Amino acid sequence: MPLELVTLRCLKDNYAYLLHSDAGTVLIDAPEAMPVLTELEARGWGLDAILLTHHHDDHIQAVPEIVAATGARVIGAAADAHRLPPLDVSVAPGEPLEVLGEPVHVIDVSGHTVGHVAFHFPNSAMAFTADSLMALGCGRLFEGDPATMWDSLSRLNALPGDTLICSGHDYCTGNGAFALSVDPDNTALQDRLSAIAEARIPCAPATLEVERATNPFLRPAALAPTLGMAGADDAQVFARLRRMKDDF
Incomplete structure (x- = not known):
């Protein structure tokens, strides 16, 4: 049975997520304490891990x-441990991880950081992608380069299409x-933005x-011809799109 998912709005435009089953409850990212602790109390849940x-x-x-x-344990990337809060469990991409009785695949999505x-x-x-693949967009490249981010997005894009992408922010107005x-002629995009605007x-x-x-x-x-880049490889087109978004 799939895990129960609760989406929490935090700070100005952050998302955090609670996952729950009979095995317990975990939190994905911790932008703000009050919404998390309030939701846990309202549902009568403890918290096993972040x-x-x-x-x-x-x-x-x-x-x-x-x-x-x-008293939750903290789980994060070994490669980032020096700038994360103290970790109880360090993980690396490709290493086995089990959470709430389910296998979890840790995927390297470097680029934003x-x-x-x-x-x-x-x-x-479900995939918790934070500031890599985002709703209608992707994260700014603060530490990585376009080629790195494109590789990361390609790994995520290889997941099954029914995977729920749980990203880190509501940037839908700007991204949209x-x-x-x-x-501009993408009717699926137009319909999605209309549905979001109408809540x-x-x-x-x-x-x-x-x-x-x-x-x-x-x-x-699909967008390469519109950008005058017909025949360019996807990574080059992605790099152009990311620069355009930075200047948008």
Whole structure:
């Protein structure tokens, strides 16, 4: 049976996620303590672990307060351990990990930062991608380069289409406006943005299939002719799109 997913709005535009089963409860990223602790109390849940995707403050700053309140273990990337809160469990991409009785695939999604990881729960068809693959976009390249980020997005794009992509922020207004600027005739994109604006669907999470149809950073081959780059490889087109978004 798939894990129960609860999406939490934190800070100005962050998402954090609770996963729950009979085996317990875990949190993905810790932007802000109050929404997490309030939700746990309302549901009568404890907290067994916090999984951290990367070191930016708006994903880790509430770890000490939440750990103090719940006793949760902290799990994060070994490569990023020097700038994460103290880890109880260090993991590396490709190493086995089990959470709430399910196997978890740790995926290297460097680009936004070096050492950023995503957590893929294949049995429950969920991937927690934080600031790598985002709703209608991808993260800025603060530490990596376009080739690195394209490799990361390609790894995520290889997951099954029904995988729920649980990303780190609601940037749908800006991401959606940029997507429309480069892909104006995309009816799937138009429909998704209309549904988000009318609050009929959330900005995130969304399935990978939906992201493939509407997210310009997963559509370089389709957008290459529009950008005057027919025949260019996908990584080159992605790099152009990322520069355009930076200047948008």
